[in-house]
Every structure is written in C-alpha cells, then in structure tokens.
Amino acid sequence: MPRNPGMDDEAIIKMYKSGMPFKEMVPIIGISERAIRNIMYKHGVEMNRKQFSGQPRKHKVNEDFFKIWTNEMAWVLGIFVTDGHVNNTIHSIAFSQKDETILRLIANLMEADYVLAPTGPTKTTPTLLINSKEIKKDLANLGILANKSLTVPFPDVPEEFLPSFVRGVIDGDGWVQKTGYVMNVTSGSRIFAEGLLSVFQSWKLRSEITSVISQTGNSIYRIWVKGKYDLPKLAKIIYNDATDNYISYKKDYMTQRAQKNN
Numbered sequence: 001m002p003r004n005p006g007m008d009d010e011a012i013i014k015m016y017k018s019g020m021p022f023k024e025m026v027p028i029i030g031i032s033e034r035a036i037r038n039i040m041y042k043h044g045v046e047m048n049r050k051q052f053s054g055q056p057r058k059h060k061v062n063e064d065f066f067k068i069w070t071n072e073m074a075w076v077l078g079i080f081v082t083d084g085h086v087n088n089t090i091h092s093i094a095f096s097q098k099d100e101t102i103l104r105l106i107a108n109l110m111e112a113d114y115v116l117a118p119t120g121p122t123k124t125t126p127t128l129l130i131n132s133k134e135i136k137k138d139l140a141n142l143g144i145l146a147n148k149s150l151t152v153p154f155p156d157v158p159e160e161f162l163p164s165f166v167r168g169v170i171d172g173d174g175w176v177q178k179t180g181y182v183m184n185v186t187s188g189s190r191i192f193a194e195g196l197l198s199v200f201q202s203w204k205l206r207s208e209i210t211s212v213i214s215q216t217g218n219s220i221y222r223i224w225v226k227g228k229y230d231l232p233k234l235a236k237i238i239y240n241d242a243t244d245n246y247i248s249y250k251k252d253y254m255t256q257r258a259q260k261n262n
Contacts, residue, residue, distance in 0.1 A: 002030060002031075003029055003030045003031055004028065004029060004030035006118070006119060007028075007029045007030060007031075007118070009039055009042075009043065011118035011119070012025070012029055012036060012039055012118075013039065013040070013043060013045055014118055015028070015029070015117075015118050016036070016040060016045065017045070018115065022036050022037070023090070024090055024092070024131075027087065027089045027090060028117065028118075060111065060112060060113045061110055061111060061112040061113070061130050061131070061132050061135065062110055062111040062112070063132050063134040063135055064134075065109075065110045065111075065135065065138075066135060066138040066139060066142070067138055069157075069158050069161050070161070071161060071164040071241045071242075072109045072164070072245060073109075073161075074157060074161035074162075074164035074165040074168065075164045075165065075167055075168040075171075075242075075245050075246075076106055076109055076110065076168060077142070077155065077157075077165060077168060078164070078165040078166060078167060078168020078169040078170075078171070078172060079095065079097075079102070079106065079168040079169075079171055079172040080093070080095060080139070080144070080168075080172070081144060081148075081152060081155070081168075081169060081172065081192070082168075082169050082172030082173035082174075082185070082187070083095060083096055083097060083172040083173055084096075084144075084172075086136060086139060086140075086144065086145060086146040086148065087136075087146065088146035088147065090131075091131060091132060091133035091136050092129060092130060092131045092132070092136070093129075093130050093132070093135060093136060093139065094117065094127050094128060094129050094130070095127065095128040095130075096125045096126070096127045096128075097125070097126060097128075097172075098125055098126070099247065100126050102171065102247065103116075103126055103128040105244070105245055106128060107128060109245070110130065112128075112130050114128070115128070115129045115130075116128060116129065117129050142155045142156075143155060148189075149188040149189065150188045150189055150218060151189055151191075152187075152189045152191075152192050153189070153191050153192060153195070154191065154192045154194070154195020154196060154198075154199075162199060163237050163238045163239075163240060163241060164238070164241060164242070166196070166199060166237075166238050167238040167239065167242060167245075167246055169185055169196065170183070170185060170238070170250060171246055171247045171250065173185055173186050173187070174250065176231075176250045176253040176254055177253065178253055179253075179256075180228065180231055180232075180253050180254060180255075180256045180257040181226065181227065181228055181231065181257070182224060182225070182226045182227075182231070183224070183225045183226075183231055183234070183253075183254065184222040184223060184224045184225075185222070185223045186220060186221070186222050187220075187221050187223070188214075188218060188219070188220060188221070189221070190219065190221060193209050193221035193222075193223050194209070196223045197209050197223050200223070200225055200234075203233075203234070203237055204233075205225050205230045205233060205234055206225065206226050206227045206230045207223065207224055207225050207226070207230075208223075208224050208226075209221055209222065209223050209224070210222050210224065228257040229257075231253075231254045231255075231257060232254065232255055232257055232258035234254060235251060235254035235255045235258070236258075239251055239255075
C-alpha cells in the first residue's frame with residue numbers, strides 16, 4: 001500500500017506523537033496500522049497502547065457551532081463550502097488555507113483545539129483538523145457531504161446571514177483583481193454557482209457565470225461580479241457586519257475604487 005504524498009517517516013512520527021490513534025492516521029497516511037507500528041519500532045518511538053485503535057481522539061470543539069445561525073457561523077460555513085473537506089472514513093472535517101491567521105480565527109470561533117495536519121514536500125498548505133461526529137452530521141443536514149466539490153448545493157442560509165456567508169465564500173475560494181474592477185468565485189458545482197449568482201442578482205450587482213472544462217473533464221464554474229461601482233457595492237454589503245473575520249487584502253481590493261468614484 002503506497003503512502004499518500006508528503007507522508008514521510010518524520011511526518012508520521014509527528015502525527016503519532018500528537019496523540020492521534022492509528023485508526024485515524026490510516027486514511028491520512030495511506031498505509032496500514034501494522035505499517036505505522038513498524039515505523040515507530042524502526043525509529044525507537046515509545047508506544048502508547050491507547051493509540052493502537054478504538055475511538056478517534058477527541059479534540060475540544062463547540063459541537064453546537066453549526067446548529068445556530070450567527071454571522072460568525074455563516075462566515076465559517078462559507079469558507080468550509082469552498083475550502084473545506086469532510087472525511088469519508090472517520091468523523092472529522094478539515095479546513096485548508098494558505099493564511100494560518102484564518103485557520104486560527106476559525107479554531108477560535110469554533111472553540112476548537114488548533115490541530116494541524118502534517119505537511120510535507122508535496123502537501124504544504126496548512127490544514128486545520130476538527131474531529132466531531134456531531135459537526136459532521138450538522139454539515140450533512142446542510143447538504144455538505146464528503147466528495148462535495150461537484151455536487152454541493154447552495155445552503156439555505158437565512159437572508160440576514162447571507163452577507164457573512166458570501167464573505168466566507170469569497171475568502172475561501174474567491175479572486176479579486178488588484179485594481180478592483182472584477183471578482184470571481186470558482187466552484188465545481190453548478191447548483192452552488194447558480195445559487196450564488198442568484199444572490200448577487202438579488203443585490204443588483206452586475207454578475208454572470210462562465211464555465212470551462214478541466215483536465216479531468218469536469219466543468220469549472222466562475223461566478224463574476226464586475227465593475228468599478230459594483231465591487232465597492234458588494235464590499236459594503238458583505239463587510240457591514242464583519243469585525244476581524246475576513247481576509248483584509250480582498251476587502252482592500254474591492255473597496256479601493258469607492259474613493260476614486262467619489
């Protein structure tokens with residue numbers, strides 16, 4: 001059984017020493033429990049029998065986080081829809097972001113331990129791990145399941161929390177032109193793309209969807225907002241209730257034309 005990319009002995013030992021049980025390590029590393037034990041023996045790592053199998057390690061987290069709509073919950077959900085991952089084999093979810101500041105903020109809002117997946121030569125993007133059967137169930141109730149990239153729906157977000165949700169979506173997988181004239185969000189799900197377009201249209205923004213075919217043969221959709229007046233208008237909507245939960249440079253790019261338009 002080949003290892004997953006980036007899973008060298010050092011990364012595996014680091015994961016084991018963090019307290020993660022073998023059962024939870026197997027799908028991340030890509031090798032059997034016996035092979036993991038052999039690595040520990042080879043390097044003389046002291047073994048903890050409680051980690052051999054059994055229940056996945058329980059990290060601290062607010063398991064009710066996705067049960068009650070708030071601006072903070074909507075923002076985290078927006079990021080998760082675009083940059084999150086539901087583990088199909090164990091009860092865990094993960095957020096990946098180049099900016100660790102965002103991951104730390106998510107962990108803080110979710111009252112979760114800050115536990116990162118090991119990185120390696122081919123896997124360098126920081127990934128926040130959260131173990132919770134309850135959170136995984138709540139996300140499923142919102143239509144967010146494992147292997148969601150091509151089928152995720154646009155969640156039924158209460159109108160008052162749509163600005164925070166869209167801000168999270170843009171922070172998760174949005175691109176804003178440095179000069180502040182165009183912005184787009186990329187998605188592999190047509191139904192999600194159409195739902196986001198509907199929101200932009202309800203906000204009277206100049207918006208559209210374009211699509212291309214990826215190398216794997218799947219459609220990739222881009223939902224655009226265009227115009228030197230429309231980006232500042234979008235920013236005014238989505239940052240109205242924001243405190244520090246957003247990626248600052250995207251806000252700066254979107255709002256820069258507002259002063260020049262006056």
